[in-house]
Amino acid sequence: MSVDENTVRRVARLARIAVADDEVSKLKGELDAILAFVEELSELDVEGVPPMTSVIPATARLRDDVVNDGEDAEKVLMNAPAREADFYVVPKVVE
Amino acid sequence: MTELCDLTFAEARKALAAKEFSAVELNKAYLEAMEAARGLNAYVLETPEIALERAAESDARIARGEAGALEGLPLGVKDLYCTEGVRTTACSKILGDFTPPYESHVTSLMRSAGAVMLGKLNNDEFAMGSSNETSAFGTPVNPWRRKGSDAKLVAGGSSGGSSAAVAARICLGATATDTGGSIRQPAAFTGTVGVKPTYGRCSRWGIVAFASSLDQAGPIARDVRDAAILMGSMAGYDKRDSTSVDTPVPDYEAAVGRSVKGLRIGVPKEYRVDGMPAEIEKLWSQGAEQLKAAGAEIVEVSLPHTKYALPAYYIVAPAEASSNLARYDGVRYGARVAGRDITEMYENTRAAGFGSEVRRRIMIGAYVLSAGYYDAYYVRAQKVRTLIKQDFETVFAAGVDAILTPATPSAAFGVGEMANASPVEMYLNDVFTVTVNMAGLPGVSVPAGLSAEGLPLALQLIGRPFDEETLFATAAVIEDANGRFTADRWW
Amino acid sequence: MNAPSKIPASSKLIAGATGDWEIVIGLEIHAQVTSEAKLFSGSSTGFGASPNSHVSLVDAAMPGMLPVLNHECVRQAIRTGLGVKAQINLTSTFDRKNYFYPDLPQGYQISQYKSPIVGEGVVIVDMGEGEQISVGIERIHLEQDAGKSIHDQDPRLSFVDLNRSGVALMEIVSKPDMRSSDEAKAYVTKLRTILRYIGSCDGDMDKGNLRADVNVSVRKPGAPFGTRCEIKNVNSIRFIGQAIETEARRQIEILEDGGAIDQETRLFDPVKGETRAMRSKEEAHDYRYFPDPDLLPLVVEQSEVDELAAGLPELPDDKKARFIRDYGVTPYDAMVLTLERESADFFEQVAKRGDPKTAANWVINELFGRLNKDGTPITESPVSAAQLGGLVKLVADGTISGKIAKDLFEILWTEGGDPRELVESRGLKQVTDTGAIEKVVDEVIAANPDKVEQAKAKPTLAGWFVGQVMKASGGKANPQAVNDILKRKLGI
Incomplete structure (x- = not known):
């Protein structure tokens, strides 16, 4: 399977990574090479094989319903690149 | 003072207990050695104040007879581990000067055991790479050089800072992480011992995630015993990590030197890949002979889906990474690059903040998960993963105790040598190690000889889930048979 | 997919220029x-905390943080699944729904996309x-808010508060x-x-704790389903109704003009009374769902499900049936009484003390009316169930008349x-002494001879005479x- 340049742009957009026009064809080549490499899997018959959901034979761990975290806004805000009082601040979002 | 740095931790521990030197003296020696070795670029951040403060605390505990298992140990910490109050970047520009207000579970355990942090070690950006050349801080240099050459070699990746620092004796041991071979391959390139524990053995809490179902913390150390000692303090249940397994931590050190008599060691024929260098082939059969001489039984085994592990890995790992790295969006921490609107801010931040390999993997990951491709790529890869795991289960069920393979297809290569190679050629470095991550098994890389060019080569032992002890026992046999490998100080 | 082509009641159809249209509605309730x-x-x-205070490192998606269920x-x-008679899936899984939004710190929402914890169930709805x-x-699946x-707050900036981030x-x-x-x-x-x-959700729509x-x-009645639009985040029952009406009319208008409906996400603006397409979601969604590798499959034991089933309170439908059966109240009254568990409990307390039918009447008409008017919840009712029960008993045994009872209710409400x-103390007892009543009747008859003739x-x-007599007796005469x-006396 290979990708076209529009797909490269679409995927970059999905991943929120700006891609300059002159990067697209190089990226396309690299993605194509990786996709060609993983193409090998298609020769395997995987009919009826369950996809792995967890590599260890265990099930979900559950926590008790107790409040024992949070209550320290500074701790979660101290690394923010932009803040206003105790809010994170981002360019205006239009809904 | 360099002779202090030549001791293993097992040796230094004895001397500290006998008060031959203090933890402060030991750590000072390391800080000096670090300064002298800055050209290797193994550390991305040195923390001498923290080191000396903690070393003094260690001395006080030793004096009170309260020494922990790692008391006074000069430790290097891979920059993927969050360290409280100490900048943590995963060697990515996108994290900027991120300073976590929390400490990873594993380094917390090590600190509780008395370990002293010397600084943060270089790694491939977000642990994505096999040569540590994707780091935002530049490439660490392998302390090993080819005979008669001063060309700089890579120390492997992604834990290249860890392996370089341990091999250069500028830390006694280092934390590392392994998603597809990131502990074992750098250890193999530097003549050090690297352990990738069973998935769930070490908590992932507080370690920057690359691919959650594959990532595992582990040590790189100077020899098998030191690796076992470090493992003893890194392993352990953590209720904050849902995938952490609540099973007792055995005395790993006690397994070093344990007899391997009667153990069945499998040699998988599928690892005999086309074009395998003769010296790797020879190393492998020698290793088998050495285990046999120690009383183990060597049996040929088959892991038929081996060749599919690497392609499946390059679907699963990028898929998980594309999602794990979505949180780096310039909102709550790290770098931000302005944009006209929120979307442009995201796109600019992530384009500037991530290096090219990370961007590539995020895009591959987004692609294989996207509508219309999910089943063909991701689901199929996870099915293949089931088959790979079943291969191992079949072999172990047949009575095999551990599996012996080469650790890497070659010795360390030169910095920049792979610059023109395709991403896929670089990925082939992980061909022997990646199966272990795909199946969640423990694996250890142990030096077993030198290449014709005088570079370290290593073998890998793969164990049953949670049977790291057998790996320490068998790796110690290889180590004893071949001796240790130490790089000359040229830097 | 074709819907069961039951012929809909014509009252539910909307008349258009090209004939009748049927609305088809499905709801995703976020509780x-x-x-x-x-x-x-x-x-x-907790609700109403200062910004970013109810936020842990996990909620803020700090590097290396992991979820634990x-x-x-x-x-x-x-x-909840048991409450809607649904199948409980003993194994379920959590997936990641990937998209970027500033109030979604992880860059994905953890949700049960593929294998939800609760499967198919049913809700019976009374339409009167x-x-x-x-x-x-x-x-029904679990997911993060x-x-x-x-x-x-600012013309160029948006402010982000993560207090709700990660709430279940x-x-x-x-x-x-x-x-x-x-x-x-009604649903x-x-x-x-x-x-x-x-008790699995407080249903407080003002706080956004329940939204749809x-x-x-x-479609034309009997036709296959039409293209649907999703109106996001409607936060009151009244607005749900308005949004549906508005949106249905918008779609009918487009279709009758020969247009087609775009499947899209829209917002309802209650002020303008219109729905509009969401701008930020214009681009095609591709959420790239996959199982969250940080979480293992959730496995629930049947014994735990059984234990939860045994611990469930009596559900509204069962309670309603019991009220009809045991108290003889009308289905409608039973529905009203069981709307809230607290009201139903209150009613039962009242009914125990007096006649159930009278109790139902008093609880629904007098008490609920007064509580609604004052905006007081039943749990804070100034008139207790014991007091109202006492009043109902007095009415039922003829001690006081209905009219006096209303006065008494007012006294209970304001004074207790x-x-x-x-x-006793205020002399509100009904006069049943026939001699006394006869005296008043005679007086009224004597004063109104012309009316007597007419009445005959x-x-x-x-x-009219009853009214006059009651008035003259201060409402205390037994009607x-x-x-x-x-x-x-009138010989009629």
């Missing part, structure tokens, strides 16, 4: 799970006048089984009642006190006695 801590972290779910949220989802509809439940972006939600997905805005409103009301009975994504499409003592010709005028005596 905040009642729990102390969040779905995957130990921070508080809250057991109580799982139990609440199971209880004996009509019931059953609305199928497709699934997002934080909150505030857009109106149940997404309750109905089948497209509703055919009118009234049905949709939400009923579902809310069930949730509140179970409304899927609306229109024991009903029986009040009746037209017996229904006796009512039945007055009636009997009057009839005898």
Whole structure:
């Protein structure tokens, strides 16, 4: 399977990574090479094989319903690149 | 003072207990050695104040007879581990000067055991790479050089800072992480011992995630015993990590030197890949002979889906990474690059903040998960993963105790040598190690000889889930048979 | 897919220029799970805290942070599933829904996309006048709430508060089984009642603890489903009704003009009374769902499900049936009484002390009316169940008349006190002494000779005399006695 340049742009957009026009064809080549490499899997018959959901034979761990975290806004805000009082601040979002 | 740095931790521990030197003296020696070795670029951040403060605390505990298992140990910490109050970047520009207000579970355990942090070690950006050349801080240099050459070699990746620092004796041991071979391959390139524990053995809490179902913390150390000692303090249940397994931590050190008599060691024929260098082939059969001489039984085994592990890995790992790295969006921490609107801010931040390999993997990951491709790529890869795991289960069920393979297809290569190679050629470095991550098994890389060019080569032992002890026992046999490998100080 | 082509009642159809149209409605209700801590972290779910205070490192998606599932949220989802007679899936999984938004710190929402904890169920909804509809439940799954972006504080900036980030939600997905805005409103009301009975969601729509994504499409009766639009985040039952009406008319207009409906996400603007397409979601969604590798499959033991089933309170439908059966109240009264668990309990306390039918009448008409007017919840009613029960008993045994009872209720509401003592001390007792009543009747008859003649010709005028006698007795005369005596004296 290979990708076209529009797909490269679409995927970059999905991943929120700006891609300059002159990067697209190089990226396309690299993605194509990786996709060609993983193409090998298609020769395997995987009919009826369950996809792995967890590599260890265990099930979900559950926590008790107790409040024992949070209550320290500074701790979660101290690394923010932009803040206003105790809010994170981002360019205006239009809904 | 360099002779202090030549001791293993097992040796230094004895001397500290006998008060031959203090933890402060030991750590000072390391800080000096670090300064002298800055050209290797193994550390991305040195923390001498923290080191000396903690070393003094260690001395006080030793004096009170309260020494922990790692008391006074000069430790290097891979920059993927969050360290409280100490900048943590995963060697990515996108994290900027991120300073976590929390400490990873594993380094917390090590600190509780008395370990002293010397600084943060270089790694491939977000642990994505096999040569540590994707780091935002530049490439660490392998302390090993080819005979008669001063060309700089890579120390492997992604834990290249860890392996370089341990091999250069500028830390006694280092934390590392392994998603597809990131502990074992750098250890193999530097003549050090690297352990990738069973998935769930070490908590992932507080370690920057690359691919959650594959990532595992582990040590790189100077020899098998030191690796076992470090493992003893890194392993352990953590209720904050849902995938952490609540099973007792055995005395790993006690397994070093344990007899391997009667153990069945499998040699998988599928690892005999086309074009395998003769010296790797020879190393492998020698290793088998050495285990046999120690009383183990060597049996040929088959892991038929081996060749599919690497392609499946390059679907699963990028898929998980594309999602794990979505949180780096310039909102709550790290770098931000302005944009006209929120979307442009995201796109600019992530384009500037991530290096090219990370961007590539995020895009591959987004692609294989996207509508219309999910089943063909991701689901199929996870099915293949089931088959790979079943291969191992079949072999172990047949009575095999551990599996012996080469650790890497070659010795360390030169910095920049792979610059023109395709991403896929670089990925082939992980061909022997990646199966272990795909199946969640423990694996250890142990030096077993030198290449014709005088570079370290290593073998890998793969164990049953949670049977790291057998790996320490068998790796110690290889180590004893071949001796240790130490790089000359040229830097 | 074709819907069952039952011929819809014409009253539910909307008349268009090209004939009648049928609305097809499905609802995705997001109900905040009642729990102390969040779905995957130990921070508080409390409402109204200062910004970013109920936020843990996990909620802020700091590097290396990992989710651990809250057991109580799982139990609440199971209880809810049992409450809508649904299948409980003993194994379920969590997936990541990937998209970028500033109040979604991880860059993905953890949700049960592929294998939800609760499967198919059903909600029976009363539509009045004996009509019931059953609305199928497709699934209920657990997921994380997002934080909150505030857009109106600054012209160029949005402010982000993550207090809600990671709070547990149940997404309750109905089948497209509703055919009118009234049905949709009644369904939400009923579902809310069930949730509140179970205690798995407080249903507080003002706080956003219950909100709906409304899927609306229109079709000619009997035709296949039309293209639907999803109206996001409607946060009151009234707005749900308005949004459906507005959206259905918009779609009909487009279709009748020969246009086609774009499947899209829209917002309802209650001020302008219109729906509009969401701008930020213009681009095609591609959420790249995959199983969250940080979480292992959730496995619930059947024994735990059984234990939760045994611990469930009596559900509204069962309670309603019991009220009809045991108390003889009308189906409508039973429905009203069981809307809230607290009201039903209150009624039962009242009914125990007096006649159940009178009790129902008093609880619904007098008490509920007064509580609604004052905006007081029943749990804070100034008149207790014991007091109202006392009053009802006094009415039922003829100690006081209905009219006096209303006065007594007013006294109880404003001053409090024991009903029986009040009746004694304030002389509110009904006069049943026929001699006394006869005296008043005689006086009234004597004063109105012309009316007497008229009444003899037209017996229904006796009512006027009853009124006069009651008035003259200060409302205390027993109306039945007055009636009997009057009839005898007037010879009718």
